[in-house]
Amino acid sequence: xxxxxxxxxxxxxxxxxxxxxxxxxxxxxxxxxxxxxxxxxxxxxxxxxxxxxxxxxxxxxxxxxxxxxxxxxxxxxxxxxxxxxxxxxxxxxxxxxxxxxxxxxxxxxxxxxxxxxxxxxxxxxx
Amino acid sequence: xxxxxxxxxxxxxxxxxxxxxxxxxxxxxxxxxxxxxxxxxxxxxxxxxxxxxxxxxxxxxxxxxxxxxxxxxxxxxxxxxxxxxxxxxxxxxxxxxxxxxxxxxxxxxxxxxxxxxxxxxxxxxxxxxxxxxxxxxxxxxxxxxxxxxxxxxxxxxxxxxxxxxxxxxxxxxxxxxxxxxxxxxxxxxxxxxxxxxxxxxxxxxxxxxxxxxxxxxxxxxxxxxxxxxxxxxxxxxxxxxxxxxxxxxxxxxxxxxxxxxxxxxxxxxxxxxxxxxxxxxxxxxxxxxxxxxxxxxxxxxxxxxxxxxxxxxxxxxxxxxxxxxxxxxxxxxxxxxxxxxxxxxxxxxxxxxxxxxxxxxxxxxxxxxxxxxxxxxxxxxxxxxxxxxxxxxxxxxxxxxxxxxxxxxxxxxxxxxxxxxxxxxxxxxxxxxxxxxxxxxxxxxxxxxxxxxxxxxxxxxxxxxxxxxxxxxxxxxxxxxxxxxxxxxxxxxxxxxxxxxxxxxxxxxxxxxxxxxxxxxxxxxxxxxx
Numbered sequence: 001x002x003x004x005x006x007x008x009x010x011x012x013x014x015x016x017x018x019x020x021x022x023x024x025x026x027x028x029x030x031x032x033x034x035x036x037x038x039x040x041x042x043x044x045x046x047x048x049x050x051x052x053x054x055x056x057x058x059x060x061x062x063x064x065x066x067x068x069x070x071x072x073x074x075x076x077x078x079x080x081x082x083x084x085x086x087x088x089x090x091x092x093x094x095x096x097x098x099x100x101x102x103x104x105x106x107x108x109x110x111x112x113x114x115x116x117x118x119x120x121x122x123x124x125x126x
Numbered sequence: 127x128x129x130x131x132x133x134x135x136x137x138x139x140x141x142x143x144x145x146x147x148x149x150x151x152x153x154x155x156x157x158x159x160x161x162x163x164x165x166x167x168x169x170x171x172x173x174x175x176x177x178x179x180x181x182x183x184x185x186x187x188x189x190x191x192x193x194x195x196x197x198x199x200x201x202x203x204x205x206x207x208x209x210x211x212x213x214x215x216x217x218x219x220x221x222x223x224x225x226x227x228x229x230x231x232x233x234x235x236x237x238x239x240x241x242x243x244x245x246x247x248x249x250x251x252x253x254x255x256x257x258x259x260x261x262x263x264x265x266x267x268x269x270x271x272x273x274x275x276x277x278x279x280x281x282x283x284x285x286x287x288x289x290x291x292x293x294x295x296x297x298x299x300x301x302x303x304x305x306x307x308x309x310x311x312x313x314x315x316x317x318x319x320x321x322x323x324x325x326x327x328x329x330x331x332x333x334x335x336x337x338x339x340x341x342x343x344x345x346x347x348x349x350x351x352x353x354x355x356x357x358x359x360x361x362x363x364x365x366x367x368x369x370x371x372x373x374x375x376x377x378x379x380x381x382x383x384x385x386x387x388x389x390x391x392x393x394x395x396x397x398x399x400x401x402x403x404x405x406x407x408x409x410x411x412x413x414x415x416x417x418x419x420x421x422x423x424x425x426x427x428x429x430x431x432x433x434x435x436x437x438x439x440x441x442x443x444x445x446x447x448x449x450x451x452x453x454x455x456x457x458x459x460x461x462x463x464x465x466x467x468x469x470x471x472x473x474x475x476x477x478x479x480x481x482x483x484x485x486x487x488x489x490x491x492x493x494x495x496x497x498x499x500x501x502x503x504x505x506x507x508x509x510x511x512x513x514x515x516x517x518x519x520x521x522x523x524x525x526x527x528x529x530x531x532x533x534x535x536x537x538x539x540x541x542x543x544x545x546x547x548x549x550x551x552x553x554x555x556x557x558x559x560x561x562x563x564x565x566x567x568x569x570x571x572x573x574x575x576x577x578x579x580x581x582x583x584x585x586x587x588x589x590x591x592x593x594x595x596x597x598x599x600x601x602x603x604x605x606x607x608x609x610x611x612x613x614x615x616x617x618x619x620x621x622x623x624x625x626x627x628x629x630x631x632x633x634x635x636x637x638x639x640x641x642x643x644x645x646x647x648x649x650x651x652x653x654x655x656x
Contacts, residue, residue, distance in 0.1 A: 013436065019443045057432065086435035089427070090538065108435035108472050112446050114511055 005123050006030040008049035010040040010066065011084070012058050016107075020053075023112045024119070037061030041069060044076050051123055054101075056085040056092070064099060071100045080122050084115070165322060182206065183261070185270040188213040200254075200275060202247030213273065217242050218251065226258055227271065236260035244275060326410035330374055332403065334359045346410055348387045374406055389414050434475050442468045449515050462516055473549065474615045491628055495532040495652035496540060498578060499525070502563060505544050509552060517557040519584070521548070524564050531567060533578050534652040539625045546618040547582045547645050553611050555586030555642070568648065577631070577648045588639040597635075598623045606639070 007024055011017050012035050024031045032047045034040035036059045044052065052070070056063035063083060070076045082103035083096045093104045102122055105115060180197035182190050190207045198206055201216060217223045219242055230236045237259045244254040259272040320327055326343025330336060336354050344351045347367060354361055362371055369384045373393055381394040392411040397404065445468065448461040506523045513520075533540075551561045562583045569576050589597055593604035601616040608614075626633045630650055637643040 013440070015440050016443070019440070019447060022447070023443075086432045086439060088431060088435070106435070107439040108442065109476075110508075111511060111515065112443050113514065114508065117511070 004030070005050045006032060006047060007119060008040065008043055008047060008052045009033040009084075010035075010037070010052065010054045010058065010063070012036060012055065019112070020115075023116060027116045027120075029119075035059075037063075037066040037069075040066055044070065044079065049079060050126070051119060052079055052081045053084045053105075053119065054081055056083060056087050056096075064095060067096075067099045067101060080126060082118065082122060161324075165319060180275045182213075182273045182275075183270065184213055184273055186268065191270070197275070200246075200277075201244070213271075216245055217256075218245055219243050230258060230260050230271075236262075325412075328374075328408040328410070330359055330406040330408065332405070334375075336361070337405065343408075343410055346387070346389070346391065346412060370408075374408060383413070390417070431475065435472070438468055438472055438475075442472075446515060466516060470611075470614070473618075477615050477617050477621065491536045491539060493534050493536055493629075495654050495656065496535040496537055497530075498533055498535075498540070498565065498580065498649070499530055501537070501541055502544055502565075502580070505541070505548055506563065509548060518552055519555040519557055519559040519561055519586075521552070521561040522563070524562065526565050530565055530578055531576070531651040532655055533629075533649040535629055535649060536625075539628070540649075543622050543625050543647065544580075544582075546622045547647075550618060551582055551584035551586065551643075551645075553614075554607060555584040559585040559642075561585075567651075576651045578651055579646060579648045581644050581646050583642060583644040585642040588641055588643055589635070589637040590639050594635075594637065598633075 007029050009017065009020055009024070009031055011020065011033065017033050017035075021031045021033060032043055032049060034043050038060065040052070040054070043049075054063045054066060058066070061069075063085065067081050067083075070079065070081060077100075080102045081100065082105060083101050084105045084107060085092075086107045088106040088109070096104045103118055105118055107115075110118075180200040181194050182197050183192040184190055190211045190213065193206045198204060203211075206216075213223065214220050222240075222242065226238055226240055226242075230238060237257065239255065239257050241253050242256045243251050244256075245251050254275040254277065257272075257274045257276075260268060261270040261272055263269050320338070321341035323340065323342060326346045327338065327340040328336065328343050329338035336357055336359060339349065339351055339355055341351065343349070344354075347362075347365065347370075349362075349365055359371055359374055365387075367386055370386060370393065373382060373384070373395055376395075379395060379397075381392050383390060383392055385391075390413050392413055394409050394411075396407045396409075398407050399405075442465060445461050445465040449458055449465060452458045452461060502523055506521055509518070509521055512518060548561070548563075555561060562581075564581045564583075566579045566581075567576065568579055587606050587610055589604055590606055593602075593606075596602045597604065598619050599616075600620040602620075603614055603616040623633055626647055626649070632648045633645065635643055635645045
């Protein structure tokens with residue numbers, strides 16, 4: 001499947017980044033990755049991604065703070081954000097949605113295929 | 127209640143406490159209970175030993191198990207219960223004693239009084255007023271006897287005529303002094319106990335006067351004991367405790383949560399009757415500590431879940447990539463097995479987290495009008511996605527022709543139910559087998575009684591007849607299930623049943639070993655179909 005969508009992956013675990021980048025590239029996406037919140041905010045402006053997949057537990061600023069910054073910025077507030085995290089308590093999920101995330105994916109509960117499908121769905125629904 | 131029995135209960139609680147360490151709130155409550163029992167035990171021990179009446183506790187064979195100080199001084203032995211002494215050692219009229227004990231069965235309340243000859247240490251015999259009572263355990267089983275003895279000269283003497291001589295009067299005054307001293311000691315004891323209880327206690331008389339306000343209650347409500355005891359309840363108005371006054375004066379006996387003096391408390395009010403006098407007893411339970419523990423627990427669970435899931439994600443995804451990349455079928459199979467095991471661990475982790483929440487009743491239900499079809503579809507889709515990686519049985523969901531009415535349910539909880547049932551069907555069915563899901567509507571005529579029925583059938587290993595009765599029990603796994611899938615926690619169906627029950631629904635199954643199983647769930651439809 002070929003498309004021109006760019007996904008910004010915010011994740012600090014190198015091994016997970018490697019796997020996810022590989023999978024998304026195989027599925028025809030352009031992938032940019034950021035290892036922390038500040039890096040992510042910078043790359044959002046440089047790369048103008050179509051979708052941001054955001055981890056919550058990150059060095060420095062956490063994912064909830066990152067999404068707040070993104071939603072408060074006129075130039076980035078319309079980019080869909082999906083949380084991709086291993087936090088999965090009801091409270092976390094509700095908080096994520098309230099801050100404006102379009103999806104909340106618990107990493108361990110889904111296969112790579114499912115994650116790609118969820119991303120695809122967000123991009124086509126956009 | 128004799129100290130022994132208290133001790134037994136307390137030990138039992140300690141044992142329970144040891145086993146329930148996992149649940150903070152419960153162990154907290156039990157610890158409190160244990161402390162209360164320990165206080166009570168000490169109190170009873172002091173009380174029995176201090177009791178002027180000589181008492182012995184005897185087992186069914188007549189062996190003396192325990193005695194108090196008064197019994198020792200009455201009989202002259204230092205430790206009458208040592209060395210396996212029996213009742214007959216003290217009462218030479220063996221036959222009379224036997225008859226008396228035997229006759230206890232026929233007497234309501236099981237108590238008899240009689241004057242018996244008592245042999246004391248020096249060998250001298252004296253007549254003693256003896257009371258015999260049956261000892262029973264909580265289930266009513268006869269476990270032995272209580273024996274109390276008193277001096278006959280004292281208690282059977284005719285009541286002293288109103289004293290005229292100054293000597294008699296003097297004696298009486300002395301007696302009264304003794305009594306008031308006893309009462310004062312008693313009072314001090316009670317006050318110490320009541321002040322030692324972690325919940326605050328207030329006692330109100332029928333005239334609305336504050337009769338007692340424990341130290342804990344005073345601290346909780348920022349009151350001074352001296353300032354309010356003996357005053358009308360209305361006095362509490364000054365401390366801004368109007369909701370508490372309303373509760374005390376109201377008729378409602380249900381426990382109620384309220385904010386008082388900047389903290390959250392659970393207040394319950396009960397009526398009590400003592401010697402014809404009516405009292406209102408108020409207990410105040412501070413829940414901010416419970417809340418704190420609860421918050422700690424949630425944080426812990428959330429952190430633990432995250433820490434376990436992170437490495438599992440790496441393992442799961444790398445195996446998934448391997449399954450897709452490896453060309454050698456044997457190697458692919460190894461990777462597949464690894465992938466499946468990772469999934470099993472995740473299920474167990476998630477199951478235990480759910481169990482903890484559901485069992486402790488802290489996970490409240492949020493009932494809405496729910497579309498069951500959407501829930502089933504999304505999970506069936508997930509399972510079908512896995513079919514591309516794993517060899518699994520095919521799964522069919524027969525969509526209803528007409529839209530299904532919505533059920534009254536909690537979305538997240540029902541997801542757990544269908545996830546558990548579908549996962550089980552997949553796990554215990556060979557890859558050549560089949561899983562079918564059907565839905566139907568059951569109309570009872572009475573609108574509120576209508577329900578939606580969902581069935582999940584597989585062609586799997588089935589549930590052996592011997593296991594069918596226990597299949598919904600916590601941690602239970604049937605033998606054939608254990609052989610097919612060595613991993614598994616045995617909590618899925620337990621949780622499922624709990625959740626269906628909380629929805630006022632029913633769950634049952636039909637199963638034939640080696641042929642397959644069908645689980646049925648019936649859930650009441652929602653009153654609001656929007």
